Amino acid sequence: MRRDIFQAIADPTRRAIIALIAFQAMTPNAIAENFNTTRQAVSKHLQILTECRLVKQEQQGREIYYSLEIEKMKEIDKWLGQFRKIWESRFNELDKVLLTIKSNKK
Amino acid sequence: MRRDIFQAIADPTRRAIIALIAFQAMTPNAIAENFNTTRQAVSKHLQILTECRLVKQEQQGREIYYSLEIEKMKEIDKWLGQFRKIWESRFNELDKVLLTIKSNKK
DNA sequence: TATTTATGAAACCAATCGGTTGCAAATATA
DNA sequence: TATATTTGCAACCGATTGGTTTCATAAATA
Numbered sequence: 001m002r003r004d005i006f007q008a009i010a011d012p013t014r015r016a017i018i019a020l021i022a023f024q025a026m027t028p029n030a031i032a033e034n035f036n037t038t039r040q041a042v043s044k045h046l047q048i049l050t051e052c053r054l055v056k057q058e059q060q061g062r063e064i065y066y067s068l069e070i071e072k073m074k075e076i077d078k079w080l081g082q083f084r085k086i087w088e089s090r091f092n093e094l095d096k097v098l099l100t101i102k103s104n105k106k
Numbered sequence: 107m108r109r110d111i112f113q114a115i116a117d118p119t120r121r122a123i124i125a126l127i128a129f130q131a132m133t134p135n136a137i138a139e140n141f142n143t144t145r146q147a148v149s150k151h152l153q154i155l156t157e158c159r160l161v162k163q164e165q166q167g168r169e170i171y172y173s174l175e176i177e178k179m180k181e182i183d184k185w186l187g188q189f190r191k192i193w194e195s196r197f198n199e200l201d202k203v204l205l206t207i208k209s210n211k212k
Numbered sequence: 213t214a215t216t217t218a219t220g221a222a223a224c225c226a227a228t229c230g231g232t233t234g235c236a237a238a239t240a241t242a
Numbered sequence: 243t244a245t246a247t248t249t250g251c252a253a254c255c256g257a258t259t260g261g262t263t264t265c266a267t268a269a270a271t272a
Contacts, residue, residue: 004116004118006112006115006116006118006121007116009112009116010110010112010113010115010116011229011230012110012112013230015112015185018189019188022188022189022192023192027248027249028248028249028250029247029248029249037230037231037232038231038232038233039248039249040231040232040233040249040250040251041230041231041232043249043250043251044229044230044231044250045230047250047251061238061239061240061248062238062239062240062247062248062249063239063247063248063249064248064249064250068189068192070189070192070193071193073186073189073193074193076182076186077186077190079121080179080182080183080186082125082128083124083128083174083176083179084183086128086129086174086176087176087177087179087180117259117260119260133218133219134218134219134220135217135218135219143260143261143262144261144262144263145218145219146219146220146221146261146262146263147260147261147262149219149220149221150220150260150261151260153220153221167218167269167270168217168218168219168268168269168270169217169218169219169269170218170219170220
């Protein structure tokens with residue numbers, strides 16, 4: 001089935017994994033040490049993250065290092081873009097009001 | 107149970123609803139017309155969105171107008187912040203390389 | 213007042229989710 | 243070579259999800 005970034009970041013453990021490997025690549029075992037679950041559960045999360053290209057792997061002997069595909073994270077940012085326009089314009093509206101109040105004070 | 111924004115935006119129908127009511131408040135019936143599901147299904151989505159304060163309602167007679175709580179959307183933006191730092195610094199790294207190539211050309 | 217309209221809530225259902233245990237395969241090490 | 247380590251995969255399980263149908267309630271309208 002088709003994997004989706006938004007579905008991938010829906011799980012709190014996966015968000016924690018993402019944050020964990022954002023700065024340095026880590027093996028599944030090392031990642032699992034940070035959570036209260038089995039290594040296999042972490043492995044399944046990594047599989048989901050890999051399926052939607054949020055994470056990339058690099059084999060090194062029998063170890064596999066997982067790291068964040070930061071470019072993919074921009075897709076969320078891109079989706080947020082349409083709403084950012086709104087909250088920025090709302091801020092501007094408020095800004096105008098404040099400026100009006102200011103100028104009326106004079 | 108505790109509702110989460112990330113879980114709320116995980117569903118594609120809910121993301122579509124969010125985009126739909128971002129600019130103008132709409133009733134459940136009007137929203138449902140845009141989807142290939144029953145009004146009740148949309149109602150359940152709206153309930154989930156309301157639970158995590160992504161959406162607010164305003165009763166008007168027997169109609170209820172739903173609209174986006176844009177402030178709540180900033181929470182996603184805030185979470186993205188930690189990664190934005192990374193992709194911006196990566197861009198700067200690339201920038202430096204390009205500048206080095208440029209200066210070496212001279 | 214009787215009827216239509218707009219809505220939420222409950223009961224149910226198949227599919228998916230996040231977790232587990234158990235296993236097989238590949239690589240490193242004694 | 244025998245053993246230990248690292249990992250992915252399959253089978254299973256209870257809880258949750260997104261959908262449906264059915265019903266109750268409140269407001270508008272004939």
